[in-house]
Amino acid sequence: MSNWDILWSSYDVFLNGFYNTLKLFGLSAVLAFILGSGIVFLLEGSRPRLKIPLRIFIDAMRMLPFLILAYLLYYGLPSAGIRMSAWTAGIIALVIYHGAYFAEILRGCRATFAQGQVEAAIAQGFSQPKMFMRIILPQLILKTRGLLGNQLIILLKDTAFLVIITVRELTAAASSLSSTYFIPMEAFIVVIGFYWMISIGLELLIKMIGRFGAKRGFENA
Amino acid sequence: MPETAAVSIRKLSKSFDGTEVLRDVSLEVQTGEVVSILGSSGSGKSTLLRCINWLERPDHGDIRIDGDRIGVSDSGKPMSRRELAGMRARLGMVFQGFNLWPHLSVLRNVTEAPIHVQGVSKAEAEERAMALLEKVGMVDKRNDYPYTLSGGQKQRVAIARALAMQPKVMLFDEPTSALDPELVGEVLGVIKDLSKEGYTMVLVTHEMEFARAVSDQVVFLDKGIIIEKSHPSEFFVNPKTERVRRFLELEVPVA
Numbered sequence: 001m002s003n004w005d006i007l008w009s010s011y012d013v014f015l016n017g018f019y020n021t022l023k024l025f026g027l028s029a030v031l032a033f034i035l036g037s038g039i040v041f042l043l044e045g046s047r048p049r050l051k052i053p054l055r056i057f058i059d060a061m062r063m064l065p066f067l068i069l070a071y072l073l074y075y076g077l078p079s080a081g082i083r084m085s086a087w088t089a090g091i092i093a094l095v096i097y098h099g100a101y102f103a104e105i106l107r108g109c110r111a112t113f114a115q116g117q118v119e120a121a122i123a124q125g126f127s128q129p130k131m132f133m134r135i136i137l138p139q140l141i142l143k144t145r146g147l148l149g150n151q152l153i154i155l156l157k158d159t160a161f162l163v164i165i166t167v168r169e170l171t172a173a174a175s176s177l178s179s180t181y182f183i184p185m186e187a188f189i190v191v192i193g194f195y196w197m198i199s200i201g202l203e204l205l206i207k208m209i210g211r212f213g214a215k216r217g218f219e220n221a
Numbered sequence: 222m223p224e225t226a227a228v229s230i231r232k233l234s235k236s237f238d239g240t241e242v243l244r245d246v247s248l249e250v251q252t253g254e255v256v257s258i259l260g261s262s263g264s265g266k267s268t269l270l271r272c273i274n275w276l277e278r279p280d281h282g283d284i285r286i287d288g289d290r291i292g293v294s295d296s297g298k299p300m301s302r303r304e305l306a307g308m309r310a311r312l313g314m315v316f317q318g319f320n321l322w323p324h325l326s327v328l329r330n331v332t333e334a335p336i337h338v339q340g341v342s343k344a345e346a347e348e349r350a351m352a353l354l355e356k357v358g359m360v361d362k363r364n365d366y367p368y369t370l371s372g373g374q375k376q377r378v379a380i381a382r383a384l385a386m387q388p389k390v391m392l393f394d395e396p397t398s399a400l401d402p403e404l405v406g407e408v409l410g411v412i413k414d415l416s417k418e419g420y421t422m423v424l425v426t427h428e429m430e431f432a433r434a435v436s437d438q439v440v441f442l443d444k445g446i447i448i449e450k451s452h453p454s455e456f457f458v459n460p461k462t463e464r465v466r467r468f469l470e471l472e473v474p475v476a
Contacts, residue, residue, distance in 0.1 A: 126337070
């Protein structure tokens with residue numbers, strides 16, 4: 001039996017890992033984006049007391065290696081009496097870490113947003129949340145789609161770190177097969193293929209957003 | 222008892238960083254009236270217009286829309302965002318820079334606020350929008366996006382968007398100043414039609430001929446003070462002050 005046959009016979013291990021990675025990625029990406037958008041909304045307007053802590057949070061996350069954050073949540077917090085499952089710790093780590101990055105990307109773009117459009121919305125009687133959801137956020141997404149796409153791919157790759165806090169995702173599947181049968185080369189090549197598949201899907205999604213934007217004159221943003 | 226003015230401005234003052242932009246400005250706009258605010262750049266005319274819908278907060282004085290004070294609630298406290306939004310919805314604003322929302326089609330630019338601010342049904346908002354786009358000659362472009370339009374077309378859509386909220390008063394802040402000369406006419410044409418239909422309008426403009434043709438009242442601002450307020454037939458023919466006479470000599474070619 002060749003090494004590839006061994007891997008084929010354990011395809012269910014890969015599929016399970018793939019499924020878990022997708023679930024981790026999908027859930028964290030959605031929640032991180034909501035968190036990032038929420039932070040940018042709170043940075044709008046007249047809430048000076050929130051501004052400083054939010055900026056500190058964003059900068060703190062950006063200056064921290066993701067792996068250390070995951071370690072801290074899973075291995076560090078129990079000593080403070082807070083115990084979470086590996087999944088919960090992993091998702092929280094991904095969400096707050098990448099949420100801060102999403103916030104930074106959107107905030108940078110918000111700073112260059114045409115004030116006249118905001119005034120037009122205010123003059124029409126829009127409330128702040130509605131103006132943010134309907135006028136500002138859609139345009140921020142169209143303008144930053146390239147950066148958001150990069151960040152999503154980094155998020156995807158960061159899910160692989162969670163093998164270290166025992167989450168049974170794709171890299172964990174490869175790692176366990178490689179040590180059981182001692183075929184690291186083949187096992188990891190297979191997971192690279194899986195990561196590529198998800199990344200290509202993301203690229204397609206960003207392209208679709210790009211086409212949506214180009215129709216509206218956002219192609220050079 | 223006189224009829225309540227559509228807009229009533231009393232003793233309005235406003236400073237930016239210690240520089241006085243408006244001083245003790247008072248002005249009444251009756252329903253159905255068209256009032257043009259003239260003056261050189263920096264005279265405070267745009268600030269005055271922007272105070273009417275509270276895009277700028279005046280330092281002193283009060284502004285009433287149909288008798289209701291904007292910006293300050295009955296208890297004397299500053300209005301909540303919600304109350305302010307309700308007052309602003311009575312005023313339609315058209316900006317020099319159009320300020321259309323580029324991610325929305327022409328039609329959706331016009332239906333957005335009626336649906337999401339007034340809570341009008343989508344069907345009704347679209348019906349209303351189509352009638353207005355017809356009025357400004359932009360029905361054919363309803364599914365296009367703003368970046369494909371010329372400046373004049375953008376401004377006509379912006380006028381339809383402001384009208385869609387069925388405002389009591391329309392405010393125009395130099396609506397043709399950002400347009401190529403050959404596009405000015407189509408926008409002024411639309412505004413003129415509105416004046417014939419009896420819309421109440423306050424207009425900041427540099428188009429003297431136009432102001433003369435559509436206005437019921439012309440107001441001249443100089444360094445934040447109203448120095449003349451009269452009917453256009455009086456204002457343009459027989460100005461009371463030397464300042465206005467000089468201004469008109471520079472702005473209006475001698476006929």
